[in-house]
Amino acid sequence: MEILEYGFMQRALLASLMVGLVAPAVGIFLVQRRLSLLGDGLGHVALTGVAIGVLTSTAPVGTALVAAVLGAVLIELVRARGRTSGDVALAVLFYGGIAGGVVLLSLAPRGQATNLESYLFGAITTTSGGDLAVFAAITLAVLLVVGLLGQRLYAVSDDEEYARAVGLPVLALNIVLAALVASTVVLSMRVVGLLLISALMIVPSAVAQLVARSFRQALYLACSIGLVVSVSGTTASYYTGTPSGGTIVLLAIALFLVVAAAVALREATARRRHRRRGDVHAAHPHEHGPGCGHPAVRHGDHVDYDHDGHLHAPHLTGTGVHYDEHGTDSAPADRAATEGAR
């Protein structure tokens, strides 16, 4: 493939692969915690770190990492301590981060300040070999921590009050999660840009949450989706000449819209089918049971009753007995469809 012949594109694709995998692995805990915008805020804070790096001629990735982690810890401490002021304190920190970044960058010697756009919107093709080494270290560290502490992070994200009551170290785990987010922000800023980082953390998780049945499934699915949209978005941006960050995020959002529409359609169809089946014997005059006159038919884990060629599966509801249509004797496949739709 032509795209792989260029060193800069090889590095770009490797970077997008790591980002695509890591961002949703951290983002899913933020979605669970309903703190989806934390990544955005830390992206703002990271900009100040970038500016300090540019001004002091140190690697911006390092200074951004320090700034974002410090910001993350500060946010968690404010959240743990404060009540009403927490929201405002976060806003001040976030806006302070981006304002500080812009002002500090403007003080940099002429020529360097133009880097601002590459940090805000990503400049994946400028990824150097050194950047890749740092990215790989961050990727390994983040995946290792998620692997080790994933269940605890889930517990705290799912029900913080319960976690505290039973003695899990809630503040420490929250700080770990915030530090993971900060690391991911720095990892992603060259690929999708500081303004779009949150999207790559959140949108794949949002897609996964629509179709997954378990948290583990959602986590794996979100990582797979992130990986696919990240790599394919980077590839597409090479051919279309569009910025990689925007392309990746638009691709992810398109996927979200398609899946959301498909799920809505499936649910509407299932509801309609259930209603139609219910209407067959809407006013059910008769309670099925042993010896009721209708033949009992063993059906998997329960017994149905053959009622005029339909299989009726009685189940108790809050208001009495309700009958599900489980198809006809000769159509066991129909039963599978009914089960699947429920």
Added chain:
Amino acid sequence: MTPSSSDAVRLRDAHIGYDDVAVVAGVDLTVRHGEALAVLGSNGSGKTTLARGMLGLATVLGGDVELLGAPVGRLRDRGRVGYVPQRHTVSGAVPATVREVVSVGRLARLGLFRRLRAADRVAVGEAVAAVGLADRMEEPVASLSGGQQRRVLVARALAAQPELLIMDEPTAGVDAASQDALAEVLGRVSAAGTTLLVVTHETGPLASVLTRAVVVDQGRISYDGPLAGAETGHGDHHCGPEDDGARAGYRMDQPTVSARSARSLGGR
């Protein structure tokens, strides 16, 4: 259960509240190991704050609060205390199965890094079976009814095999069948030696399990004795929300004037 001579819960002149405002003031309470205690009271009486103080979720502003022989802040292995919060549903933003939610109950006993082992998975399975949801183990919690989701929260607490189980309004908003199922589970748990502390404004079917009651009124204990005595002394605790206004007797879910004024002073 534990060969310890100390009590499961001991409060001496306890003041508990939030942000330096005491909701519960000067409470003395001792619960022996294996007792099944109902904490009754109207909305705003401070009964939930009392329980939250024991769990470290509300601040102990004065006096002593001891759990399983240790001051609440210094209790090691908090997994010995089970908690069922007053929460109507389980579902977070991301789907989770019954197994995943209940497994969380086990984590508290494992420290920070240990993973769930075979014995833990057995405990999770037993806890889910105890609440009658064994066949729903791998289903998303959000697909269960409200009453079943409450049972999942009970199973999460049971999975830790706690010595002391604190429950906040476990029957509120739960259908009759689930309430009966809950009473049966608690009966077994209590018979096995677990200390029960149930915060509620209506005992309902749990009356068959709970033997002792304290009534909290305006942040103080106004009655401490047999459950039956609490009912004769304070009217009918069994009336549920469906009886709305139908009975003239005292109801725990209607705050008295004094309870309201206590709340307006900053209580919750």
